[in-house]
Amino acid sequence: MKKVVSLVMAALLCMSALAGCSSTDGTSSTGGSSTTGGSSAAQTEGTGMSGAITVISREEGSGTRGAFVELMGVETDDGDMTTENAEIANSTSLVQNTVSGNKNSIGYISLGSYDSSAVKAVKVDGVEATVENIKAGKYAVSRPFVLCYKEENLTDLGKDFIKFILSAEGQAIVSEEGYITVNDEAESYTASGLTGNLSLNGSTSVGPVMEVLAEAYMGLNSGVTIDIQQTGSGTGITATIDGSCEIGMSSREIKDEELSQGLTAENIALDGIAVIVNQENTVEDLTSEQIRQIYTGEVTDWSEIG
Amino acid sequence: MKNKLKETVMHVVFFLTACVSIAAVLIICVYLLGNGIPTIAEIGLENFFGITWKPSKDLYGIVPFIVGSIYVTAGAIVVGVPIGILCAVYLAYFCPKKLYKILNPAVRLMAGIPSIVYGFFGLMVIVPVIQQLAGTSGKGLLTASILLGIMILPTIIGTAEPALRAVPGSYYEGALALGATHERSTFSVVLPAAKSGVMSGVILGVGRAIGETMAVIMIAGNQTKMPGGLLDGLRTMTSNIVLEMGYSTGLHRRALIATGVVLFVFILIINICFSLIKRGDKAS
Numbered sequence: 001m002k003k004v005v006s007l008v009m010a011a012l013l014c015m016s017a018l019a020g021c022s023s024t025d026g027t028s029s030t031g032g033s034s035t036t037g038g039s040s041a042a043q044t045e046g047t048g049m050s051g052a053i054t055v056i057s058r059e060e061g062s063g064t065r066g067a068f069v070e071l072m073g074v075e076t077d078d079g080d081m082t083t084e085n086a087e088i089a090n091s092t093s094l095v096q097n098t099v100s101g102n103k104n105s106i107g108y109i110s111l112g113s114y115d116s117s118a119v120k121a122v123k124v125d126g127v128e129a130t131v132e133n134i135k136a137g138k139y140a141v142s143r144p145f146v147l148c149y150k151e152e153n154l155t156d157l158g159k160d161f162i163k164f165i166l167s168a169e170g171q172a173i174v175s176e177e178g179y180i181t182v183n184d185e186a187e188s189y190t191a192s193g194l195t196g197n198l199s200l201n202g203s204t205s206v207g208p209v210m211e212v213l214a215e216a217y218m219g220l221n222s223g224v225t226i227d228i229q230q231t232g233s234g235t236g237i238t239a240t241i242d243g244s245c246e247i248g249m250s251s252r253e254i255k256d257e258e259l260s261q262g263l264t265a266e267n268i269a270l271d272g273i274a275v276i277v278n279q280e281n282t283v284e285d286l287t288s289e290q291i292r293q294i295y296t297g298e299v300t301d302w303s304e305i306g
Numbered sequence: 307m308k309n310k311l312k313e314t315v316m317h318v319v320f321f322l323t324a325c326v327s328i329a330a331v332l333i334i335c336v337y338l339l340g341n342g343i344p345t346i347a348e349i350g351l352e353n354f355f356g357i358t359w360k361p362s363k364d365l366y367g368i369v370p371f372i373v374g375s376i377y378v379t380a381g382a383i384v385v386g387v388p389i390g391i392l393c394a395v396y397l398a399y400f401c402p403k404k405l406y407k408i409l410n411p412a413v414r415l416m417a418g419i420p421s422i423v424y425g426f427f428g429l430m431v432i433v434p435v436i437q438q439l440a441g442t443s444g445k446g447l448l449t450a451s452i453l454l455g456i457m458i459l460p461t462i463i464g465t466a467e468p469a470l471r472a473v474p475g476s477y478y479e480g481a482l483a484l485g486a487t488h489e490r491s492t493f494s495v496v497l498p499a500a501k502s503g504v505m506s507g508v509i510l511g512v513g514r515a516i517g518e519t520m521a522v523i524m525i526a527g528n529q530t531k532m533p534g535g536l537l538d539g540l541r542t543m544t545s546n547i548v549l550e551m552g553y554s555t556g557l558h559r560r561a562l563i564a565t566g567v568v569l570f571v572f573i574l575i576i577n578i579c580f581s582l583i584k585r586g587d588k589a590s
Contacts, residue, residue: 051441052441052442054442054443059528059549059550059552060360060361060362060550060554060558062552078363079360079362079363080360080362080363084529084530084531085529085531085539086529087443087445087527087528087529087539088527088528088529088530088541088549089528090523090528090548090549090552094524097429098429098445101429101430101433101434101437102437102443102444104443105443204552231552232551232552233552234552234554234555234559235551235552237555238555257555257556258555
């Protein structure tokens, strides 16, 4: 027994020691790492990508995932068919971090959070993920940002805040933040002079733009405090239903099951979902069909993508 | 008279503070079991202890996560326990005083580092190394085991070192007098004498490893499938709860609480082991 344990330990120590060598080799000379063999050596430059695809997905129930699987056809009548081998990351930044650190990975994130210095967004069906393309309806992967509330719980302040978001000023902020406006001919907003507290809860995708909107609103109405909690679409909607917050934020359509519990929904913006790969990846363009195949596990190697 | 009143008041105050912690445990128990057990009944034992987790299709099999938790914890033991025990022995019996002044605070500092920082360290340092070495995505059982092994070190050292120091000096001196070397007396006489304290440290470390969440989420891959090998991704029970809590509704949410019940049972088992060892120690 003791012998086995010590053998395992020795093996582990050797591995970690080797790991140290290999990482220094890899950084000092580009060709050095090819001696390790296996698929890491198969990453040839210039002649197209190869290597096993690391699929990064969001967790079940995420608004981004819900929209992505629906739009890409990963969701069939049998439910969400995302491959079991997909790595699960539970936030937009973790997806981006993981993809930027792994040559063979692919992921999807909200277009507004896309950082072109860290990762690369691919064209979907030949269309680049840009605000113009989404507005024109050319880019396939987009979804609404929704605010939901209970009519009887909504205060005048809440109403006024929603009015502000849908006004010309509010929509200008939405578009500045990289999202897509829902109303281009919105009227201008005039400060109401209301005071009080407002609580919002919900999607981590909607959260960042909502912070900016709230700041602008508090600048116009000095007596207002807006508290935004970013916990996820599902939590926000539940909190709104049970009355613990006034307005819920969701990055997916509100389900009928939730609407039937007395919620009213209001679309405030559109968001594209960028399909992202590592910057060293030579693939520029994927069809929706290829993305579907990658995410359902039908295609598992970059060499299968021409 | 006045003193007596003071005495009684303070008695009540101390009693109440003692009650707070007990009440907290009780409330958590009642809440977990009250929510979890009806949920497990609703889902059905066969479904709940199945191997497929797909909430969108009403499949709530948590066995892959139970196995994941056990694998990761076992991995952490393999990596962390030998290093931890040897380190404790070194600190207690071999370390020069000057070095001890640096090492001891360093080990204590390790315990204070937030787990999310460990997770980030794993993501930025261990993951790329495994990626290069194995040609996989770098996230998985091996990465999680190494990181958790590091994370449980302070727990093990912190309990084992005082236990080693508490061994009466006569044991060590007796061994020396019989002609054993310093090393031999330490490893063959003192270490076995401190066995129960060292084991307590190991078990506390196991508790820490099985309950660890944030760091594991970042480096384990979190796939819902049954873990297949050392380089495969896996998901632990704690990660499952945190990953999906934010967006879950209805039965899905309650299934996560039920996962918590299973985790709670595991922690209970670990704590019972801990007390048994302590009791065994006293009896001997």
